[in-house]
Amino acid sequence: MSQALLGNRNVFSLAWPIAINAILLQFILVIDTVLITPLGEESLAAMGLAASVAGILVGLLMAFSNGTQLVVAQAFGAKSPLALSLSFRSGAVINAMIACAGILFIFIFGKSLISLISDKPLMIEMSYDYLKIFSVVVFGVSVSQNITVYFNATGRSRIPMYANFLELPINVAVSVVLIYGLLGFTEMGLEGAAVGSAVAVSSRALFLVVFYSKQQAKQIPFDAPALTVTNVKDHARHATPIAGTFISSILAAGVCMMIYAKLSTNEFAALVLIAPWIKVAGHLSTAWGQSTGILAGQLLGNKDWPLLDGFVSRSWRAAFVVATVISIAYISMFFLFEALYPELEEETLNALWLFAPILGVTPFIRTSNTICGHVLRAGGDAKYVLKIHAYTQWFVIVPLSALFVLYWDLHVVWVFALTLLEEIIKSVPFHLRMYSDSWKKNLVTA
Numbered sequence: 001m002s003q004a005l006l007g008n009r010n011v012f013s014l015a016w017p018i019a020i021n022a023i024l025l026q027f028i029l030v031i032d033t034v035l036i037t038p039l040g041e042e043s044l045a046a047m048g049l050a051a052s053v054a055g056i057l058v059g060l061l062m063a064f065s066n067g068t069q070l071v072v073a074q075a076f077g078a079k080s081p082l083a084l085s086l087s088f089r090s091g092a093v094i095n096a097m098i099a100c101a102g103i104l105f106i107f108i109f110g111k112s113l114i115s116l117i118s119d120k121p122l123m124i125e126m127s128y129d130y131l132k133i134f135s136v137v138v139f140g141v142s143v144s145q146n147i148t149v150y151f152n153a154t155g156r157s158r159i160p161m162y163a164n165f166l167e168l169p170i171n172v173a174v175s176v177v178l179i180y181g182l183l184g185f186t187e188m189g190l191e192g193a194a195v196g197s198a199v200a201v202s203s204r205a206l207f208l209v210v211f212y213s214k215q216q217a218k219q220i221p222f223d224a225p226a227l228t229v230t231n232v233k234d235h236a237r238h239a240t241p242i243a244g245t246f247i248s249s250i251l252a253a254g255v256c257m258m259i260y261a262k263l264s265t266n267e268f269a270a271l272v273l274i275a276p277w278i279k280v281a282g283h284l285s286t287a288w289g290q291s292t293g294i295l296a297g298q299l300l301g302n303k304d305w306p307l308l309d310g311f312v313s314r315s316w317r318a319a320f321v322v323a324t325v326i327s328i329a330y331i332s333m334f335f336l337f338e339a340l341y342p343e344l345e346e347e348t349l350n351a352l353w354l355f356a357p358i359l360g361v362t363p364f365i366r367t368s369n370t371i372c373g374h375v376l377r378a379g380g381d382a383k384y385v386l387k388i389h390a391y392t393q394w395f396v397i398v399p400l401s402a403l404f405v406l407y408w409d410l411h412v413v414w415v416f417a418l419t420l421l422e423e424i425i426k427s428v429p430f431h432l433r434m435y436s437d438s439w440k441k442n443l444v445t446a
Contacts, residue, residue, distance in 0.1 A: 011291045011315050017157035019287030021148070021164050031171055032193040033273060035179055037341050041269050041348070043190050045261075046126035048272030049118055052257035053110065053127075054134045057102035059250025061141050064094050066246055066290075067239025069149035070378050073294045076154045077301025082225075084154075089227045090235030092146045099142035103135045117258045126190050133194035140201035147208040153294055163207045171200035241382035245373065245389045252393035256401045260415065263405060267412035270351035273341065278359070281329040285367040288315070288322050293374030300379060316371050323367035330359035354413040358420050365423040372430035384433055392425050 036043050068091030075083035111128045118124055148160040175196025181187025188195065260271050292315040299308050334356050337349060376385050397418050404410045404418070 011288065011295060011318070014152075014155060014157050014294060015287045015291035017161040018152055018290055019284050021157065021161045022283035022287060031168075031175060032197065034340060035175055036190060036193055038343050039179075039189055040343075041265050041345065042120075042123060043126065044269050044272060045265055046123045047130060047190055047193065048257070048268065048275075049114060049123060049261055050127040050130040050134065051272075052117075052254050052261070053106075053113060054131055054138070055257075056250055056254040057098075057105070057138050058141050059254075060098050060102065060243075060247060061095055061138070061145055063243035063246030063250065064098065064239055065091065065145040065149045066377075067091075067242035067382075068094075068146060068235070069153045069290070070242055070293060070297050071235065071238050072150055072153035073297035073378065074301035077298030079302075086227065086231050087235060088146070088150050090232045091149070091239070092143075093227065093232050094236060094239070095142040095146050099139050102138050106131055106135050106138075117261050129191050130194045133191060133198055136198035137194075137201045140198070140205040144201070144205040144208050147212045150212070152290070153297075155294075157291075159211060160208065163204045163211075166207055167200045167204040170203050171196050174199045241386055242377050244386040245377070245382065248386065248390040248393055252398055255398055259398075259401050259405050263412055263415070266345060266347040267351055269344075270348050270355075270412060271416070273337075273344075273348070274352060274355060277333055278330070281326045281333070282363070282366070284326050284329075285319065285322050285363065285370050288319050288367070289370035289374035292316075292319075292371055293378035296375050297378040312371075312375055316368070319367050319371050320364065323363040326363040326367070327360050330363065331356060351412050354411075355416050358413075358417055362420050362423060365420075365427055369423055369426050369430050372434050376430075376433060381433065384429075388426055388429050392422055396425060397422050 032047060033044065036047055068087060072084060072087045072091075075087050110131050111124070114124050114127050114131070118127070144160075144163065148163075151157060151159045173196075175193050177183055177185055178188045178192030178195050179190075180192075257271075260268055263271070292312065295315075296308060296312060299311065334353060337344070337352055341349075373385050373389075376382070400418055400421075401415060404415050
């Protein structure tokens with residue numbers, strides 16, 4: 001197995017389906033923004049407000065799933081069917097608990113939370129109606145994401161990609177029909193976009209469940225022992241520090257988006273519009289980092305210590321090619337905005353163009369930081385990664401966001417520039433840690 005994990009070609013083979021998978025997932029929100037834009041800036045802002053709340057719940061699921069992914073990768077590298085079984089099932093239990101708690105939160109506290117963020121009655125009602133329907137998406141993600149990371153960690157990242165190829169056209173078709181009331185259906189507006197996403201994600205979850213049930217015997221024995229509370233706690237002990245990094249990022253982003261809601265409608269709409277596009281291109285570097293982390297975890301699980309440093313170094317250097325592609329993609333997308341969003345007001349488009357120089361530089365620093373983060377987590381140094389992210393986000397970015405928007409009333413371009421500042425601050429401790437060997441630990445004992 002070791003020799004097969006040494007080249008960038010192997011990273012690419014694993015990374016490109018993960019990247020496409022992530023991009024297709026992000027297109028759920030992109031599709032909604034494109035289809036909702038003709039309804040006006042208020043509908044677009046209402047969806048962004050709901051997404052800031054829903055994004056926290058989905059982010060929690062993604063976070064713990066990423067923790068599961070690296071534990072499963074080491075179990076796969078260690079050739080331990082028992083560890084594979086326990087890791088997968090423990091991850092499923094944790095995701096189910098998060099989803100149930102999140103859905104209860106939406107229905108009990110969702111409207112009150114939105115009311116704290118916005119003082120516009122119509123926007124509050126539209127956001128909450130969208131959020132209630134979006135709770136179905138939360139449940140679908142809890143199921144599909146656990147299966148997705150299992151396939152990624154065992155080197156079969158194309159399967160989740162196929163599931164998303166199924167989801168995308170369903171999302172488009174159902175959303176268009178329900179938003180605008182085609183084919184005899186009632187015109188639902190913003191709620192129609194939520195229903196389209198819910199139907200599409202449910203379809204993806206069903207596809208993955210069926211496929212996993214047919215394929216599980218190849219890696220996980222049917223006679224695996226029953227899952228215990230101790231197994232779940234042990235998995236959570238490994239996964240929680242890994243997930244903590246993602247949780248901190250999602251929560252900080254959610255808080256910042258709530259702060260940004262106090263900007264003018266045009267400025268907030270510009271941030272809502274560009275956010276999914278940034279994530280779409282950024283998933284290329286995330287996929288490369290995830291793949292490097294997965295393969296590094298497999299090497300660690302198989303105790304291929306001497307080969308690890310050379311593999312990580314080659315993958316790291318190749319990541320700068322990925323960063324160049326992302327930078328070009330960022331700059332190119334600004335020329336598409338007028339064609340994609342002809343209904344946008346001039347003030348919103350002008351705000352978008354001011355973001356271009358920042359996005360041209362950010363990918364190079366962010367991509368290197370991403371490689372560091374995933375490799376450090378794969379080696380068991382997740383707590384250190386969590387500290388870097390949490391300290392930067394909560395002690396620098398969130399306070400500055402509040403100052404820029406709530407007190408200094410700065411232009412939105414200064415608010416957006418905080419994304420670059422965040423990556424610069426993180427880069428120093430990340431790269432210093434990578435040059436040490438203290439992060440190389442085992443996560444699998446079974």
